[in-house]
Amino acid sequence: xxxxxxxxxxxxxxxxxxxxxxxxxxxxxxxxxxxxxxxxxxxxxxxxxxxxxxxxxxxxxxxxxxxxxxxxxxxxxxxxxxxxxxxxxxxxxxxxxxxxxxxxxxxxxxxxxxxxxxxxxxxxxxxxxxxxxxxxxxxxxxxxxxxxxxxxxxxxxxxxxxxxxxxxxxxxxxxxxxxxxxxxxxxxxxxxxxxxxxxxxxxxxxxxxxxxxxxxxxxxxxxxxxxxxxxxxxxxxxxxxxxxxxxxxxxxxxxxxxxxxxxxxxxxxxxxxxxxxxxxxxxxxxxxxxxxxxxxxxxxxxxxxxxxxxxxxxxxxxxxxxxxxxxxxxxxxxxxxxxxxxxxxxxxxxxxxxxxxxxxxxxxxxxxxxxxxxxxxxxxxxxxxxxxxxxxxxxxxxxxxxxxxxxxxxxxxxxxxxxxxxxxxxxxxxxxxxxxxxxxxxxxxxxxxxxxxxxxxxxxxxxxxxxxxxxxxxxxxxxxxxxxxxxxxxxxxxxxxxxxxxxxxxxxxxxxxxxxxx
Amino acid sequence: xxxxxxxxxxxxxxxxxxxxxxxxxxxxxxxxxxxxxxxxxxxxxxxxxxxxxxxxxxxxxxxxxxxxxxxxxxxxxxxxxxxxxxxxxxxxxxxxxxxxxxxxxxxxxxxxxxxxxxxxxxxxxxxxxxxxxxxxxxxxxxxxxxxxxxxxxxxxxxxxxxxxxxxxxxxxxxxxxxxxxxxxxxxxxxxxxxxxxxxxxxxxxxxxxxxxxxxxxxxxxxxxxxxxxxxxxxxxxxxxxxxxxxxxxxxxxxxx
Numbered sequence: 191x192x193x194x195x196x197x198x199x200x201x202x203x204x205x206x207x208x209x210x211x212x213x214x215x216x217x218x219x220x221x222x223x224x225x226x227x228x229x230x231x232x233x234x235x236x237x238x239x240x241x242x243x244x245x246x247x248x249x250x251x252x253x254x255x256x257x258x259x260x261x262x263x264x265x266x267x268x269x270x271x272x273x274x275x276x277x278x279x280x281x282x283x284x285x286x287x288x289x290x291x292x293x294x295x296x297x298x299x300x301x302x303x304x305x306x307x308x309x310x311x312x313x314x315x316x317x318x319x320x321x322x323x324x325x326x327x328x329x330x331x332x333x334x335x336x337x338x339x340x341x342x343x344x345x346x347x348x349x350x351x352x353x354x355x356x357x358x359x360x361x362x363x364x365x366x367x368x369x370x371x372x373x374x375x376x377x378x379x380x381x382x383x384x385x386x387x388x389x390x391x392x393x394x395x396x397x398x399x400x401x402x403x404x405x406x407x408x409x410x411x412x413x414x415x416x417x418x419x420x421x422x423x424x425x426x427x428x429x430x431x432x433x434x435x436x437x438x439x440x441x442x443x444x445x446x447x448x449x450x451x452x453x454x455x456x457x458x459x460x461x462x463x464x465x466x467x468x469x470x471x472x473x474x475x476x477x478x479x480x481x482x483x484x485x486x487x488x489x490x491x492x493x494x495x496x497x498x499x500x501x502x503x504x505x506x507x508x509x510x511x512x513x514x515x516x517x518x519x520x521x522x523x524x525x526x527x528x529x530x531x532x533x534x535x536x537x538x539x540x541x542x543x544x545x546x547x548x549x550x551x552x553x554x555x556x557x558x559x560x561x562x563x564x565x566x567x568x569x570x571x572x573x574x575x576x577x578x579x580x581x582x583x584x585x586x587x588x589x590x591x592x593x594x595x596x597x598x599x600x601x602x603x604x605x606x607x608x609x610x611x612x613x614x615x616x617x618x619x620x621x622x623x624x625x626x627x628x629x630x631x632x633x634x635x636x637x638x639x640x641x642x643x644x645x646x647x648x649x650x651x652x653x654x655x656x657x658x659x660x661x662x663x664x665x666x667x668x669x670x671x672x673x674x675x676x677x678x679x680x681x682x683x684x685x686x687x688x689x690x691x692x693x694x695x696x697x698x699x700x701x702x703x704x705x706x707x708x
Numbered sequence: 709x710x711x712x713x714x715x716x717x718x719x720x721x722x723x724x725x726x727x728x729x730x731x732x733x734x735x736x737x738x739x740x741x742x743x744x745x746x747x748x749x750x751x752x753x754x755x756x757x758x759x760x761x762x763x764x765x766x767x768x769x770x771x772x773x774x775x776x777x778x779x780x781x782x783x784x785x786x787x788x789x790x791x792x793x794x795x796x797x798x799x800x801x802x803x804x805x806x807x808x809x810x811x812x813x814x815x816x817x818x819x820x821x822x823x824x825x826x827x828x829x830x831x832x833x834x835x836x837x838x839x840x841x842x843x844x845x846x847x848x849x850x851x852x853x854x855x856x857x858x859x860x861x862x863x864x865x866x867x868x869x870x871x872x873x874x875x876x877x878x879x880x881x882x883x884x885x886x887x888x889x890x891x892x893x894x895x896x897x898x899x900x901x902x903x904x905x906x907x908x909x910x911x912x913x914x915x916x917x918x919x920x921x922x923x924x925x926x927x928x929x930x931x932x933x934x935x936x937x938x939x940x941x942x943x944x945x946x947x948x949x950x951x952x953x954x955x956x957x958x959x960x961x962x963x964x
Contacts, residue, residue, distance in 0.1 A: 547808075
C-alpha cells in the first residue's frame with residue numbers, strides 16, 4: 191500500500207510534466223534548487239559546530255522550530271497542487287483509515303523538497319551531536335522531527351480540508367497568504383529599526399523558550415546525547431504518536447463529512463456607488479472593478495499588498511539615516527503610487543475567462559478605450575484618496591505638514607503615468623492570473639516569464655515617463671508638482687489611445703492569454 | 709431563404725491539429741438551429757470564431773449579411789452569446805451581472821433594470837438574484853447566462869451546450885424562453901450532443917464531424933425516416949462494436 195502511494199505521487203509529478211517543455215525546465219530547476227538547498231543547508235547547518243555549543247544549540251532549536259512551522263503553513267497556502275493531500279479524492283477506494291494514513295504520509299515524504307528538508311535536518315546531527323551517543327540519539331531525533339513535520343502538516347490540511355474546499359475558506363486563506371508575506375518582512379523591518387537588545391541575548395531567550403516545544407526537544411536531544419536526550423526523544427515520539435492519532439481521527443471524520451463547497455453563500459448588498467458613476471460602458475466597467483477590488487480575493491490581496499509595501503517603504507525611508515527634506519515626503523508617496531499603478535499592467539488578468547463578456551460587446555477601438563477608462567476610473571476612485579492619506583502621513587513623518595501638497599500632487603501624477611503605461615502593457619503582454627492565488631507564483635504555469643516581463647516593463651517605463659515631474663519635486667522644487675496631475679492625465683489618455691489602437695485587433699489573443707487553464 | 713448566419717471555408721488550426729477544416733455553415737433566419745457532433749468535432753471552435761472570440765485562420769463569416777471580422781460594429785450589437793464552460797463574472801450577483809451586461813451595451817440603467825427584473829422572474833431566479841454567481845448551481849448559471857445574452861434583444865443567439873448539466877426544471881424554463889424568442893422571428897443556434905433534445909426543439913440541423921459539416925438542412929431532411937440519433941450515428945460513422953470484449957462485466961463474474 192505504501193509503495194502504491196509513493197508511485198501515485200511520482201506518477202502525479204511526472205504526469206504534470208508531460209508534453210510541456212517549460213514545466214519540464216521548471217521542474218529541472220526545482221530539482222537543482224532542492225539539491226542545492228539540501229547540500230547548502232546541510233553544510234551551513236553543520237558549520238554551526240564552529241560556534242560555541244550554547245549558540246549552536248539555540249540556533250539549532252530555532253531552525254528546527256522554523257522547519258516545523260514551515261511544514262505546517264506552506265502546504266496550507268499552496269493546498270491543491272497535490273491530489274494526495276486531499277482525502278476526499280481517495281474516499282471511494284476500499285481502504286482502511288490506517289492504510290490511508292500510512293500511504294498518505296509516505297506520499298507526502300516523496301518529492302524533491304521533502305527529501306531536501308530531511309537532508310538539511312540531518313545537518314543538525316553534524317552540527318550538534320557529541321560522541322557516539324549523540325549521533326545515535328541524533329539520527330532518531332532527526333527522523334522523529336521529520337515525522338513531526340509531516341504529521342503536523344497532514345493534521346492541519348486534513349482538519350481544514352473541508353474549509354479549504356469551500357469558497358469562503360479559500361477566500362480567507364488567499365488573503366492570509368499576504369500575512370505570510372508581511373511576516374517575512376518583519377525581520378527586515380526590525381533590523382532596519384535597530385534590534386531591541388543585542389542579537390545574542392535575543393537568540394538565547396528564544397532558545398530557552400523554544401527548547402520545550404517538540405522541535406526544540408529534538409534539537410536538544412541531539413546536543414545532549416545522554417539520558418536527558420533519550421527522555422527528550424521519548425517525549426517527542428509521544429507527541430508524534432499523539433498527532434498521528436489526531437490525524438487518523440480527523441481523516442476518519444473528513445472521509446464521511448459532506449462536501450460543503452456546494453452550499454450557497456449569503457446575499458450581497460446592492461451597491462449604492464453605481465448611481466454616482468457615469469452611464470454606459472464606462473460606469474459599468476468601473477462599478478464592476480470596484481466590486482471586484484472588494485469581493486475577489488485576488489483583488490483584495492493586490493490592494494492590501496500595495497498598501498502594506500507602501501507602508502514598509504514609508505517607515506524604512508523615514509528611519510534615522512534616511513533622506514531629509516521634501517524627498518522624504520514625496521519619495522514614499524510616489525513609490526506608493528508606482529506600487530498601486532503597477533496593478534494596471536495586467537488590467538484584464540483579473541477578469542480572466544469572463545473577459546469574453548466584454549469582448550463580445552467591444553466593437554470598436556473606442557469601446558476598448560472606454561473599457562480601459564472604466565478600469566482607470568475605478569482604480570482612481572480607490573487610489574486617489576489613498577495616496578492623499580499616504581502623502582499626509584509621509585509629510586508628518588518627515589516633519590512638515592505642508593509638504594503633503596506637492597507630495598500628493600506628484601503621487602497622483604505618477605499614478606496617471608502608471609495607468610497610461612499599464613493600459614499599453616495590458617494589451618501587449620496580457621497573462622492569466624491563477625484562480626487559486628498562492629504566495630509563490632503570480633501567473634499561470636508557463637506564463638511566469640510573461641508576468642515578470644510585464645511587471646519589469648511596467649516599472650521601467652513608468653519610472654522613465656514619470657521622471658520629468660518626479661525628479662524636480664524630489665530635488666526640492668515643490669511647485670513642479672502643480673504640473674504633475676495634468677501630465678499624468680495626458681499620459682493616461684495617450685496610453686489608452688495607443689492601447690485601443692494596438693489592442694482592438696489583438697482582442698482574441700488577449701482573451702486567450704488571460705483565459706489559460708491554471 | 710434569408711440567411712442569418714453563413715460561413716464559407718471556415719478554417720482553424722491549433723499547432724498540427726486542424727480543429728475546423730473548411731466549414732460552410734448555413735442557418736436560415738428565424739430558425740431554431742442545432743449544431744450537433746461528437747466531442748472534439750469542432751463545434752465550440754466554430755461558434756467561437758463566428759461570435760468574434762477566436763480569430764479564424766481562413767474563411768468568411770457573415771451574420772445578417774455583415775462580415776464579423778471586417779465590420780464588427782454592425783455585428784456585435786445584434787448577437788447574443790453564451791459560451792461553453794459557464795465563464796461568468798463570478799463575484800457579481802446575478803442581478804449585477806445582468807445590469808453589467810446592459811451597461812456594456814449602452815442601454816440606459818432604468819431600462820436595463822426593468823428588463824433584468826423581468827428576465828429574473830421568467831428564469832425563476834428572483835430569490836437568488838442577490839447571491840454571487842460563484843455560489844450558483846449549474847442550472848442557475850446557464851439561466852443567468854442566457855438572461856444576460858438576451859438582455860439587449862439580439863437578433864441572433866449563439867449558445868454553446870446550453871443544456872449540459874441542467875436539471876429538467878431549468879431546462880424546461882430555458883426551452884420555453886428560447887421558443888418564445890424564435891417565434892418572434894429571431895434566430896437561435898445551439899450546439900449539443902443530446903439528440904433527443906435537438907430533435908424536439910430544432911427545425912434546422914447541422915451535423916459536424918472531425919472539423920467538417922457532414923450534413924445540413926431542415927430536420928426532416930437530415931434524419932430521413934430514421935430517428936435523428938440513428939441518422940447521426942450513421943453520418944459520423946460510429947455504430948456497433950458494443951458487444952465485443954468486456955466478458956468479465958456483469959453479474960456472472962465476481963467483484964475483483
